[in-house]
Amino acid sequence: MDRLDLRRIVRVARSGDTLRAWRMFEQAAGSHAEDDYDLLNLRGRLLKDRAVAAQGDDRSRLLAESRDAYLSAARRRRATYPLINAAAIERLAGNFARAREFAAATIALLDQGDHEPDTAYWLAATRAEAALHTGPVETAADLLRDAIALAPDAWEDHASTLRQFRLLLGCVGADDRWLEQLAPPAALHFSGLIHFDPTIGGSGRDLADRLDRLRCGFAYGALAAGADIVIAELLVDRGAELHLVLPARPDIFRRQSVMPFGDHWGERYDRLLARSASVEVVAQGQDVSLAAVEFAAQVAMGSAICQARALEAQAVALRLVDQAAGDAQSSAASDQAWERLGLPLIRVAAPRSSAPVATIPHAEITAIVAAPPARGTTGA
Template structure:
């Protein structure tokens, strides 16, 4: 059933499309759609706030001469919502964009008002606490800003996306107003997103003793990297061990399979023994997101595995870019292996390094790589 059939009107659909364009960083097209759909004539606060966001996004991309006017437009859009409906979200955005427009007096006046709002005086969630920190920053109350932000990041709802949004806001203040950079720096350290992990590794048979040693080395690597998000596949051996460790830490696991699941199990899970299946299914159940590089089955081409790895790497890099952080590879492979093969762990490491990213290599130790041969699949002649 379509969104329209479910009752969404044209304006709601236009809002969703405009927001999607904004999130894809196509601000100009988003503004065209916003104006053509008449979203600015709505009495819906979310639709009205979207104009403020678009003006702010335009200002970020503008040169120094155009920025003040665009930030002022954004501030006016947010302030109109605040004066109409109240709420700390439009208020803090109006205040910060006023500061970025060079209107220090308005910024401080709004910040002082915000700190008198009940939800901010006694915050009950991450965004309220982070808003208090931002208001203190605008008032040049640096120690209070740090204390409020330190409390904010400890709220249960201080998720990856929420913290990243505040991180980008703080980065923007420091970039546009260099004289505030010193005040912003401690807040950035509190908010700095963890790296995004792309993992890959050797397939092997179940072996409790060998796994125990490797599991310890994986835990050490994760302790050092401290990721919040991981991307990879779920082959027997290293993939499953890493996925289990990621889930045990309560982190976000995103699985990317190169082709249909049934064929992947036959090619990359069962060759290590049937004992991996239960663990494979447990990781599958715990994953945040499951995606496929293609809906095809396996056609006997090892390049399909390489393509799957490439897609997973791309997803990890895109996520890192969105979060303003680094993408790091964790590879379970013997030191010194080259990436000459068409696919596999060594190929993944070589490709990742060619992209200019850091790879953390963990030795697999005494694993048993004598896998059962999967059923042979002959590549179609017309492929």
């Protein structure tokens, strides 16, 4: 089996599409699944995912098959990965003595040092997970903090570990809220007033303070003059990845949603466009339509949710709203859908500037946007 196929299956599994990942594995692995070290580990992982979503006899059977796959892999190599996962399976099955036995064997292998090589993060995180089975949670928590400090930007690796810890703590009803302190930075969807001047009053300072508290690492939105550009600049200055979702080609969007409000906005738009991590265009018309603007917002919101779910992080929406509208200001349908998922939506009131009014043409676009549920509503 090609290693690229293996990585593709892992990505699908991490996205939460367990059954699709299993079908891909069955089609690709064939008869090699019983004697290949990497395939045995992947088989164990996918069976575990299926077991978490199952109940009764099916759950017990899938857990046993997962454990057997990991133990078979452990017999082929002196490696910590299959051993620590065998411990996890036993804990999920309620066999705590066996879980401690496999965890202790993992710690012994780590102490001896004659095991398969791995990154410093994964070796330290494995020790932390083993400690969760053999001692108090506080010891495991300290070890996990030390592991994350070894690779502070390895967000996907952290996410896998945090997901595993939540699963192991949850199966015994233990408190997992302390894991929030170790989560990767939030994924933010931003939007707001096109008529916004941060120099009016203390609105710019208030916005900067709010972003400091949110600790966002990934930002999704458009880049219209006003609030969009101001928020994006603040985020980029704070080290966030900027992912743009535009309702028209960048040149058309610049001409119709940026330049009518002043040349200085165009210069700032260009700088941010050059610094963005990605640019997605959702419509190819010759005008920026209101329908395309709403469609782009929905795509950006879904992207923020997917990124947060993939990294075991929080998805947050930030809206810079018209101060004069007060409580009478209504939410867009997409914002209401966001809040129905139980996700935080923060509204920051700010005064409008006296910028000239630009006319955005109407057009018709019909779209269906799907996003995964908020973290915690389904198994990872």
